[in-house]
Amino acid sequence: MSKIPQSTIDEVLSRADIESVVGRYVSFTKRTGQNLFGLCPFHSEKTPSFSVNPHRGSFKCYGCQKYGNSIGFIMEIEKLSFPEAVKFLGDLYGVNVEWGEDDGGNGSDLKERKKRVMSILTDAAGFYYKALNSDAGKKARDYAASRKLTKETLIKFGIGYAPEGFDHLYRYLKNKGYNDDELKESGLFTISKKGTLIDLFRGRLIVPIFDAWGKIVAFGGRNLGPELPKYVNSPDSLVYKKQKHLYALNYAKKSKSKQLIIVEGYMDAIAIHQAGIDNAVAALGTAFTESQLHLASKYAEEVVFFFDSDGAGKAAALRATKMMLDYLRRMTGIKIRIKIASVPNGKDPDEYIKTNGAESFRSVVRSAKDVNDYLFARAYDDNYDQETALDLTRFQEDIITYGSWLYDPIKREKMAVQAAQYLNVRSETIVAAMDKAEKDTFDKNNEISRRSQEREDEKEVSERRVEAVNTPKADVVSRDEIELLVRAVRIGPVLADQSKIDRKDVLRKNDFQGENIREAVKFFLVHFDAKTGVSEGVLISKLSQLLFNGIKAEIFFDRVNSSLPQEANEDAEIAKYKQALYRVRIHACERGLMELGPLIIGASDPEEKERLMEKNAALEAYLQELQENLGKL
Ligand SMILES: [Zn+2]
Numbered sequence: 070m071s072k073i074p075q076s077t078i079d080e081v082l083s084r085a086d087i088e089s090v091v092g093r094y095v096s097f098t099k100r101t102g103q104n105l106f107g108l109c110p111f112h113s114e115k116t117p118s119f120s121v122n123p124h125r126g127s128f129k130c131y132g133c134q135k136y137g138n139s140i141g142f143i144m145e146i147e148k149l150s151f152p153e154a155v156k157f158l159g160d161l162y163g164v165n166v167e168w169g170e171d172d173g174g175n176g177s178d179l180k181e182r183k184k185r186v187m188s189i190l191t192d193a194a195g196f197y198y199k200a201l202n203s204d205a206g207k208k209a210r211d212y213a214a215s216r217k218l219t220k221e222t223l224i225k226f227g228i229g230y231a232p233e234g235f236d237h238l239y240r241y242l243k244n245k246g247y248n249d250d251e252l253k254e255s256g257l258f259t260i261s262k263k264g265t266l267i268d269l270f271r272g273r274l275i276v277p278i279f280d281a282w283g284k285i286v287a288f289g290g291r292n293l294g295p296e297l298p299k300y301v302n303s304p305d306s307l308v309y310k311k312q313k314h315l316y317a318l319n320y321a322k323k324s325k326s327k328q329l330i331i332v333e334g335y336m337d338a339i340a341i342h343q344a345g346i347d348n349a350v351a352a353l354g355t356a357f358t359e360s361q362l363h364l365a366s367k368y369a370e371e372v373v374f375f376f377d378s379d380g381a382g383k384a385a386a387l388r389a390t391k392m393m394l395d396y397l398r399r400m401t402g403i404k405i406r407i408k409i410a411s412v413p414n415g416k417d418p419d420e421y422i423k424t425n426g427a428e429s430f431r432s433v434v435r436s437a438k439d440v441n442d443y444l445f446a447r448a449y450d451d452n453y454d455q456e457t458a459l460d461l462t463r464f465q466e467d468i469i470t471y472g473s474w475l476y477d478p479i480k481r482e483k484m485a486v487q488a489a490q491y492l493n494v495r496s497e498t499i500v501a502a503m504d505k506a507e508k509d510t511f512d513k514n515n516e517i518s519r520r521s522q523e524r525e526d527e528k529e530v531s532e533r534r535v536e537a538v539n540t541p542k543a544d545v546v547s548r549d550e551i552e553l554l555v556r557a558v559r560i561g562p563v564l565a566d567q568s569k570i571d572r573k574d575v576l577r578k579n580d581f582q583g584e585n586i587r588e589a590v591k592f593f594l595v596h597f598d599a600k601t602g603v604s605e606g607v608l609i610s611k612l613s614q615l616l617f618n619g620i621k622a623e624i625f626f627d628r629v630n631s632s633l634p635q636e637a638n639e640d641a642e643i644a645k646y647k648q649a650l651y652r653v654r655i656h657a658c659e660r661g662l663m664e665l666g667p668l669i670i671g672a673s674d675p676e677e678k679e680r681l682m683e684k685n686a687a688l689e690a691y692l693q694e695l696q697e698n699l700g701k702l
Contacts, residue, residue: 197229231270472503
């Protein structure tokens with residue numbers, strides 16, 4: 070359990086109002102009663118089903134069923150543990166949160182371990198720095214000079230040298246009183262076959278990696294000669310997650326510029342800073358991540374990316390561009406412009422500055438392309454050949470794919486207008502093809518998220534089953550549930566048509582209480598997914614293997630089926646289906662509420678109680694919505 074006092078959690082919750090917390094990621098497009106609505110950041114959708122209730126302090130998505138309070142939202146979106154999320158919000162809303170972390174019972178122990186690791190890293194940085202200026206460090210100083218790193222830069226970035234040999238750092242730190250367990254956690258050592266600790270960095274120029282507040286969290290090591298690997302970096306540790314950091318952000322965040330220049334390597338970032346351009350950072354992994362983009366968006370209004378211009382760099386640039394566009398499409402509350410630049414002649418920024426100077430580099434940054442222009446240029450350049458000229462088929466394919474990534478209709482149209490000149494068709498036709506490609510991807514993603522949602526539901530249900538006061542019997546089933554299955558089979562393929570039936574009105578396995586009927590529904594949905602549909606005959610053969618309420622399921626199904634007259638037309642059949650669905654879901658809500666009551670009363674842990682009450686409120690809201698929907702039919 071966390072060590073954060075309840076009073077602190079309460080204060081965080083009272084200051085971190087749900088509207089502004091969620092508003093950092095999602096923009097609200099409509100208001101209905103007490104609720105604000107926007108596009109869900111957790112699943113892909115085109116019409117808003119994600120709601121926030123400022124009065125109640127909670128959010129809920131009617132599409133993917135996620136719900137919770139401000140802390141729950143941050144846990145989900147930032148992928149943090151409960152105490153980390155409280156700390157995160159505390160930092161944003163000015164509440165001092167005593168740092169304790171949920172690590173299965175001993176928060177203060179973890180805090181102490183982190184402190185020791187930070188202290189080891191600081192001592193190690195001192196060791197490396199001194200070594201650079203020792204006799205043994207001459208080779209490294211020569212190397213730094215060859216890369217034109219000035220004395221001031223070496224100091225500013227804390228650059229050092231790791232001497233040759235296997236245990237210089239190890240012995241130094243042992244003398245400072247650290248034990249082997251602590252040293253192992255620092256990421257500065259590897260373990261030999263004999264089980265002893267060996268210095269990770271040997272004979273390398275050392276670059277300390279700072280977090281945004283200037284604390285050392287890791288190191289990078291650059292080889293002095295041509296031997297491989299060129300770079301060795303600290304692994305992730307208690308204090309370092311490379312996907313969540315941007316190198317040199319501690320300096321760049323102080324820049325007056327509202328722009329961040331993002332380069333691939335720290336040596337590039339250092340060279341740019343040395344040239345007097347103070348807004349450069351480096352991504353530390355191989356691929357730029359969503360977390361890094363989000364971090365950048367906290368400090369800048371615009372990012373300018375530099376990618377390597379070789380084949381691998383180009384592929385990485387496309388992947389990163391798509392990732393960023395996807396992310397920004399979902400996180401409607403995050404506003405940041407993306408530009409992409411490239412250094413002429415395939416050089417990296419470091420080399421370029423050395424030969425052409427800072428001013429020239431600045432103009433390269435200024436000439437960075439908007440994301441749509443960049444993608445257009447890629448579609449053109451990648452498919453252009455001196456001899457055969459432009460391969461129009463491939464060009465067209467790329468244009469449509471890239472255009473479908475652009476969620477901004479203006480950018481999309483711009484790209485289409487440009488492409489129209491080459492393709493000899495009207496730009497409207499190209500836009501329509503881009504829209505269709507977007508819709509196809511969207512439908513595919515929806516299908517994927519529906520399936521993963523089902524898996525999650527399954528997990529939640531199995532957890533709830535443990536909690537439940539009355540464990541349901543495997544073959545328990547109500548008449549309404551059977552009617553729902555009958556109705557679903559009758560309308561069959563119509564279920565897949567979103568113009569007739571909203572996705573959230575498609576029956577789910579977990580709408581049902583008993584395991585046997587769930588199995589039947591799953592069978593139905595699997596066939597449904599495979600687009601083959603399912604005939605009554607096939608379903609009956611499945612049902613003959615199952616029991617409902619102790620009776621052969623096929624008999625029960627048949628009995629209900631023949632008692633329900635065929636409706637006059639499809640619309641009437643759909644209405645009957647929805648009625649059955651809402652009735653079943655209402656009953657499921659009511660059962661859930663009945664189970665929750667005693668659990669809330671019995672909860673001794675306040676966090677658990679809070680969680681259950683949230684759940685209760687969400688179920689009540691959902692129940693109300695279902696009743697309204699049923700009333701409208
Ligand atoms: Zn959702």
